Amino acid sequence: MNRDVIRRTLRWVEVLVAAAVVLAIIWVVASLTTDRPVVYDDIAEHFKYGSIGSEPGGSLLTPVGGVLPPYEVFKTLPSICSDKLPGGYASLGLIFEPGHDLPIGVSRRRRLGIDQVGFNCALCHTSTVRDSPTAQPRIVLGMPAQQLDLEALVQFVLDCSLDNRTTTDSVAGGFAATGGRVSLFEQMLMRFGLVDRLKVQTLGLRNRIAPILSDRLPRWGRGRVDTFNPYKAIQFNWRLDQLPDSELIGAADYPSLWNQAPREGMHLHWDGNNTSVDERNLSAALGAGVTPVTVDHAAIKRVRDWIWTLPPPAYPYPIDRALASRGAAVYQQSCIECHAGSRFREGVKEGAHVGEVEDIDRFGTDRHRLDSYTAEFAANQYALYPESVYRFTHFAKTRGYANQPLDGIWLRGPYLHNGSVPTLRDLLEPPERRPSVFYRGYDLFDQTNVGFASTVPQADGRTFFRFDTSLPGNGNGGHLYGTTLPDADKRAIVEYLKTF
Numbered sequence: 001m002n003r004d005v006i007r008r009t010l011r012w013v014e015v016l017v018a019a020a021v022v023l024a025i026i027w028v029v030a031s032l033t034t035d036r037p038v039v040y041d042d043i044a045e046h047f048k049y050g051s052i053g054s055e056p057g058g059s060l061l062t063p064v065g066g067v068l069p070p071y072e073v074f075k076t077l078p079s080i081c082s083d084k085l086p087g088g089y090a091s092l093g094l095i096f097e098p099g100h101d102l103p104i105g106v107s108r109r110r111r112l113g114i115d116q117v118g119f120n121c122a123l124c125h126t127s128t129v130r131d132s133p134t135a136q137p138r139i140v141l142g143m144p145a146q147q148l149d150l151e152a153l154v155q156f157v158l159d160c161s162l163d164n165r166t167t168t169d170s171v172a173g174g175f176a177a178t179g180g181r182v183s184l185f186e187q188m189l190m191r192f193g194l195v196d197r198l199k200v201q202t203l204g205l206r207n208r209i210a211p212i213l214s215d216r217l218p219r220w221g222r223g224r225v226d227t228f229n230p231y232k233a234i235q236f237n238w239r240l241d242q243l244p245d246s247e248l249i250g251a252a253d254y255p256s257l258w259n260q261a262p263r264e265g266m267h268l269h270w271d272g273n274n275t276s277v278d279e280r281n282l283s284a285a286l287g288a289g290v291t292p293v294t295v296d297h298a299a300i301k302r303v304r305d306w307i308w309t310l311p312p313p314a315y316p317y318p319i320d321r322a323l324a325s326r327g328a329a330v331y332q333q334s335c336i337e338c339h340a341g342s343r344f345r346e347g348v349k350e351g352a353h354v355g356e357v358e359d360i361d362r363f364g365t366d367r368h369r370l371d372s373y374t375a376e377f378a379a380n381q382y383a384l385y386p387e388s389v390y391r392f393t394h395f396a397k398t399r400g401y402a403n404q405p406l407d408g409i410w411l412r413g414p415y416l417h418n419g420s421v422p423t424l425r426d427l428l429e430p431p432e433r434r435p436s437v438f439y440r441g442y443d444l445f446d447q448t449n450v451g452f453a454s455t456v457p458q459a460d461g462r463t464f465f466r467f468d469t470s471l472p473g474n475g476n477g478g479h480l481y482g483t484t485l486p487d488a489d490k491r492a493i494v495e496y497l498k499t500f
Contacts, residue, residue: 037109037296043306047122047141049100051107052303053296054118054289063112065291067154067205067234069161069198071108071115072186075101076174081160091462092156093147093222093441095128095139101178104139105148114186114194119288121281121303124148124225125257128443129411131317133459137443142310143411144254146223146419146452147441149465155213161202168195208233211240212248218473220251221465222441224419227252227269227287228373235286236380249473250372253419258312259407260304266355270417271370272402273378276394278304283381283392292385312408315498317447327496330489334482338403342500353403360400364478366418370401406500413451414440420469420476423451424497428490431477439464450494 037051056066068074078088090096094103102108105123109116124145128137160166168190211217212229220226229250232238240248252270260277267273268280281304285295331341340354360367375397385391401417415421422438423446438454441464446453457464469476482493 034110034113037107037299043302044141046299047120047303047306048097048104048126049102049107049122050120050299050302051109051118051296052120052285052288052290052299053109053294054120054285055107055109055111055116055294056118057111057291057294059112063201065289065294066116066118067289068106068117068119068157069202070194071117072175072190073161073166073171073195073198074106074117074157075178076171077157077160077166079174079177080165080170081156081163084160084163085156087461089153092149092153093127093145093462094123094153095126095147097139105145118290121257121284121288123288124150124254124284127411129445130443131445133444140313140411142257142307142312143408144223144256146254146413147443148254149220149222149441150225151213151220154209158202158206162199162206166195166199171195205234208237209240211243217245217248218251218468218471219465221467223414223465224251224253225287226250226372227284228377231287232377234289235291235384236377246368246472247372247374249368251473252369252417253412253414255404256312256408256412257307258310259307259405260310261308263355263405266405267357267398267402269373270401271373272355272357272398272400273373273396274394277308279392279394282390283395286384292388292390297390312500313411315410317445317498319498320495323492323495324499325496327489327492327494330485330493331496334485335493338481339406342496354405355402357398357400357402363400364480365401365416366420366473366475366477368473368475369417370398373397406497409497409500410450414438414454414467415451416476416479418474420467420474422454423449424494425449425490426451427479428482428485428493430480430483434469434476436469436476438467440467441465450497 035057038049040046040050054066056063058064069077078085085091089103094105096103102117104126105120107118107120109118122141125143126139126141127143127145127147128139130137172190209230212226227250229240229248233240255270264277265275267275268277274280274283281300285300338353338358360370378395378397381392381395409424413423415424415427419440421427421434426434426449435454439457440454441462442453442456442459444453444456444459457466468474482490485493
């Protein structure tokens with residue numbers, strides 16, 4: 001072979017090698033910069049499974065946002081640490097539907113070269129209802145997630161992610177056993193230390209929120225969340241161990257998401273700290289793991305536009321219409337000033353004080369949730385989204401809890417802001433006659449007292465949460481309105497509230 005042929009051959013080899021390197025670089029860059037959520041055309045499916053931007057983003061070496069590990073890891077953790085969670089994610093109140101490998105409230109998005117998962121609005125605002133212990137549960141969108149034990153879910157994900165059994169091989173093996181397949185790029189990332197980096201990031205997150213997961217504080221339990229204390233650690237990098245324990249107790253029930261249009265301008269959140277539905281939504285998204293870097297504003301707006309007019313489901317059981325008619329008259333005298341009437345669903349605000357903040361000294365309910373949201377925290381919220389149309393401008397510290405409209409109230413138990421009263425009928429009793437201990441998390445509906453069955457500690461392989469009203473943050477006092485009415489009037493009001 002002459003020298004010219006050799007030189008030409010070497011040049012072609014160099015060109016091919018250079019081209020391969022360029023293509024490899026393009027492939028890596030494209031993989032790392034892809035930001036593609038799983039998209040759902042149907043709005044209900046989008047609400048249940050669509051991303052709002054809570055999956056980790058930023059860069060591969062310094063990811064930001066998110067509280068869940070990558071899809072492959074999240075899927076395999078229950079099998080890796082089966083001793084820590086024998087019943088899987090469903091035992092914590094997550095809802096699985098046929099045809100979906102992730103539970104309602106968990107989204108999937110391609111970011112940083114791999115499939116990531118994150119929380120969305122449906123996690124905290126979807127639950128099930130059943131008519132009898134043997135009946136099939138019905139999924140209801142927009143209702144409070146009264147079965148979900150979010151604290152236990154976060155604790156499990158943190159503990160199992162850091163467990164020595166969670167390795168590249170155990171994740172790959174567990175994922176393959178479920179029929180899962182990963183891309184070549186993901187396999188490379190896994191082999192080059194993805195799980196090790198995940199453990200470092202998880203350890204940092206656990207250390208930041210450890211004070212609110214401490215055994216010295218009452219647990220949130222099923223159907224409740226401490227919205228703002230994790231926010232302080234994750235969004236603002238506050239040292240929670242430097243805050244007093246009294247400020248770290250802020251668990252409250254999840255609210256419903258129905259009929260948001262007439263709520264615009266009302267005092268929102270339990271303590272009425274904001275009057276903008278859009279700001280309330282974006283703040284809640286931050287609590288789910290979204291950051292100003294990762295947020296998907298368009299996806300959040302889709303949910304916002306849907307819940308703007310989403311009606312609560314009608315009461316599906318028989319109603320004593322004569323008794324309800326009597327209850328309407330009693331309600332008009334005793335309740336309408338603060339809570340408005342049944343026509344609130346059509347946007348009519350009949351109550352003079354609905355959506356306004358009731359002073360804690362008059363209202364008298366447990367004040368821990370109110371005190372955990374401080375003026376300093378409100379001031380820090382204004383620093384989010386600077387120089388942006390999304391910048392917060394409506395947050396403010398209050399001195400009480402907001403009067404709530406009662407649309408769909410039959411599905412919003414347990415009652416009071418901290419879920420300390422199991423049924424509407426119990427709420428009309430003086431505090432000393434309300435249940436002091438009961439169980440939360442069962443989806444069996446109580447048609448007589450309106451609420452969920454609360455005397456059952458276990459069912460369907462699940463253990464429900466024992467709620468003790470003597471613990472800080474769990475007090476069931478206050479809201480004495482209607483407690484002196486005759487028993488017949490109390491029964492009539494409860495019957496009337498079934499029509500809301």
